[in-house]
Amino acid sequence: MDITLGKDQERELTGSIRRYLEEAFGEEVGDLKAEGFLRFVLHEVGPHVYNRAIADARDHLEAQVADLENVCFAEERSWWAQGRGVTRRPGRG
Template structure:
């Protein structure tokens, strides 16, 4: 699965890379080079981050599913118990 960004997200990411280089590296990085670096990160590292997100979501869902029986469990065959408690003794 290819990880793709919207035009707006891609432009923001490129601007962020350029700002990072300007503040933390010896020299600035151009728009084309920043776009290439972003493409490399998306293709090389993006799947690892994506897969971790999927694994985290699966773990959370499995936890919720395992708790489902506790949250929505109903006792069976409760009619007589319920009605016998409510019944008043006859005099």
């Protein structure tokens, strides 16, 4: 799976890479090298990050669905028992 970015995103990230390399390592690189490095990261690292994000989202959704009964429970009441304090509890007739 190839991760693609828009031109504005590429330009912003290329600038960020150039700045990082200069500030962290004292290395000045041009746009061509920074773009090449960005392509490498997207190709080599991007899928790992993407898959981890998808797994985290799946785990979160599964936890929410597992707790759905507790989150979305509505107390059941008989029409005729309203106002008399009589309610049915879960699991009872």
